[in-house]
Amino acid sequence: MDNSSRHESLAPETLTVVSGRPRKTQGSPVNPPIVLSSTYISQGVPQPDEFLYTRMDTETWQPFEEAVSSLENADQPSVVFSSGMAAIASVLSFIPDGGKLVVPRHAYQVTLGFAQDLIERHNIRVEKIDIADTSSAIKAFDEADLVFLESPTNPMLEVADLPTLIDAAHSAGALVAVDNTFATPLLQQPLSLGADLVIHSATKYLAGHSDVVLGVVVTNSAHLAQTVRAYRTLHGSIAGPFEVWLALRGLRTLALRVNSAQANALELAQRLSQHPKVAAVRYPGLPTDPGHKNATAHMNGYGAIVVLQPVGGIAEADSMISHLTLWTPATSLGGVESTLERRRRFSTESPTVPENLIRLSVGIEHIEDLWNDLNQALNALEG
Ligand SMILES: Cc1ncc(COP(=O)(O)O)c(C=O)c1O
Incomplete structure (x- = not known):
């Protein structure tokens, strides 16, 4: 992949076009190929960066993962999932049984349904906040393991003072995840505002043509990225190669x-x-x-x-x-x-x-x- 550090200074409009491309060598394709293979030739002790089996990793995901992380200005390649909800599930798995989750009172309804399921099946305390009311929202952060934010919210379009909420959540010892689906990385970069994890339903603007269902998680932390990747391998919530390829094609015109x-x-x-x-x-x-x-x-x-x-x-x-x-x-x-x-x-x-x-x-x-x-x-x- 041509994912060199020389891309760092480029504008987002340029990054959508140039990131996640094959290296520019004589005869190489302009677009990354779709690789349709569930397994790879391999024997002996597997090496850390070796492709083995496509539930673990495949080269068809990587261009999209690199493009999204470059747009979110992240240090780690993003992690693509089979849907936005699969991406959200991986992030909600950071809350221990009996722990505490803070969510917006208005957010994507299935995210809130998931929170309800955590209450019932994992004894997790869930506190709902009005993300637009900064001072009262912060009061809910005490003892939280994860503060999950969505801004603007679906469907009420409330907008958070993200830096203040993120700071306060960190002071309370919580991880902070932001669902950035409505804003897109072009309009808001939560990692740059201090968030630990960003989620997209890539089904929406990133892919942009109402023809695929996909999700993605982005982080600056090697440890969090590794944990999210391990979750994906364990749960098998993986995206199909065609969907990811289509999403990258859609992303070019984001x-x-x-x-x-x-x-x-x-x-x-x-x-x-x-x-x-x-x-x-x-x-x-x-x-x-x-x-x-x-x-x-x-x-x-x-x-x-x-x-x-x-x-x-x-x-x-x-x-x-x-x-x-x-x-x-x-x-x-x-x-x-x-x-x-x-x-x-x-x-x-x-x-x-x-x-x-x-x-x-x-x-x-x-x-x-x-x-x-x-x-x-x-x-x-x-x-
Ligand atoms: C803000 C937001 N987050 C997450 C999701 C879930 O994404 P998906 O449908 O790709 O699972 C949606 C879907 O509508 C959404 O609107």
Whole structure:
């Protein structure tokens, strides 16, 4: 791999393109090949860096792992997993039975479901915090083994003062993990803000085309990286070679996609806030948004997720969604296409998320097409 230290000074836009490539030698391919083999020729005592069996390691993962770690500015190669949840599971395994976990009160609902499972099956204490309320959040850190943060949160878009929370968690003796899925490494680098571990659902922006499910863990610590890798080998939560190859191909355009989508998101958030059929909009890029101050201080942009509440309740939210023709009603986010969903359609979503809240994952289509579709669907609401 051409993963030399000369990449260190390059801008993220360049890193997405150049990292994880084969060495530039005569006749070598420009892209890393997909290696389809479950096992490798090997005899005698295995050497530490030898490929043996693809549940342990394979060269098809490495270019993607190197590219993600270069974007997160990490010292260690990242560790790719079969899904974002598999990546999260590896990090939650750091909490000993009977230990303590701190999680956001709003976060990806399956992460919170996982925390509930830890309570029931591993006697782990779980304390939920409002990540936007720094002083009260810090009070929960006492005796914590792991402080798991997500910022911006899914789906409420709360934004944390990450450096302050991370410092306080470390002072309390806890490890800190940050789910950086919404921000992407282009807009936020939690390791540089002091976090120990970063997680992505690479299903979303990193891969970017709604065609693979993948996760990744990134850390600066050789020990943590080794532990996460060992977890992956032990649990077999490994990614298929095609998926990882596709994710690397998607990653090449991460900067173009994120920049285009977040420009659309800002424009839509501004227009939606003026719409008579919209009761509330959240987007950290709006100066009036509660997350604006923290996002401006600690992020390089505001992302491409917008949430809105139409005037009315569940019926109006569902009706608005059913009037859309360009936007796709679907769960998940971070693809090139604009999607949306009413989050409380899931009975497992937190009851403190408003029932009519619609999460928009803004894509890279033309802004006027996106707006016209939203506008007509809102105008179709009665009253
Ligand atoms: C913020 C966040 N983290 C983690 C996940 C889980 O990722 P995956 O679906 O790839 O397992 C999701 C999925 O929606 C998510 O939104």
